[in-house]
Amino acid sequence: MSTNPQIAARFSDLFDTLDTDGDKAVTWADYQRLVYRYLSGYSLEASAPRAQAIQTAYVSLWKKLVRANDDERLDRDRFVSAMHAAAEDRSRSNAAEAVAEAVFDLLDADGDGRISETEFLVYAGVLGAQEADARKRFAHVDTDGDGDISREEFVLSARQYLFGDDIDSPGGFVFGVV
Numbered sequence: 001m002s003t004n005p006q007i008a009a010r011f012s013d014l015f016d017t018l019d020t021d022g023d024k025a026v027t028w029a030d031y032q033r034l035v036y037r038y039l040s041g042y043s044l045e046a047s048a049p050r051a052q053a054i055q056t057a058y059v060s061l062w063k064k065l066v067r068a069n070d071d072e073r074l075d076r077d078r079f080v081s082a083m084h085a086a087a088e089d090r091s092r093s094n095a096a097e098a099v100a101e102a103v104f105d106l107l108d109a110d111g112d113g114r115i116s117e118t119e120f121l122v123y124a125g126v127l128g129a130q131e132a133d134a135r136k137r138f139a140h141v142d143t144d145g146d147g148d149i150s151r152e153e154f155v156l157s158a159r160q161y162l163f164g165d166d167i168d169s170p171g172g173f174v175f176g177v178v
């Protein structure tokens with residue numbers, strides 16, 4: 001298991017982002033609030049396919065995270081180590097990458113298979129990020145500089161967040177970290 005301190009620091013930031021009720025634990029209720037925030041930000045009904053995809057992806061990730069934790073409350077240390085384990089899952093059904101895929105589809109509102117800067121800024125607004133910061137992140141994720149974020153570029157940014165040494169990685173956006 002990785003003990004990379006930069007990655008541990010990122011997961012600790014993710015913990016703070018997720019623990020919106022401030023009870024010093026990440027629970028399913030915290031994830032549910034994140035999902036609701038996405039749905040309300042995008043004015044999606046819970047039954048909409050894009051809404052269900054996000055919900056399903058987060059349910060799967062949550063199940064991975066709590067597999068070894070029967071009380072289903074993850075304090076900071078347990079959350080960070082559970083995220084390490086989930087990130088390092090090299091199977092084809094990596095739950096964290098599945099979240100990235102579902103979030104991509106959420107952002108790609110016009111369904112053309114690419115995220116335009118406009119679509120990215122809508123998402124930044126849902127997360128409450130600053131526009132200037134979001135523009136910088138967009139340029140960073142658009143690694144080939146063609147003016148759009150492809151699915152591959154988006155999932156790559158999520159992977160860099162989960163495994164990479166690049167402290168400037170903007171991939172936390174994928175998981176809701178501003």
Ligand SMILES: [Ca+2]
Nearest residue numbers: 019023025030
């Ligand atoms: Ca909490």
Ligand SMILES: [Ca+2]
Nearest residue numbers: 108112114115
């Ligand atoms: Ca698009």
Ligand SMILES: [Ca+2]
Nearest residue numbers: 142146148150
């Ligand atoms: Ca691109």
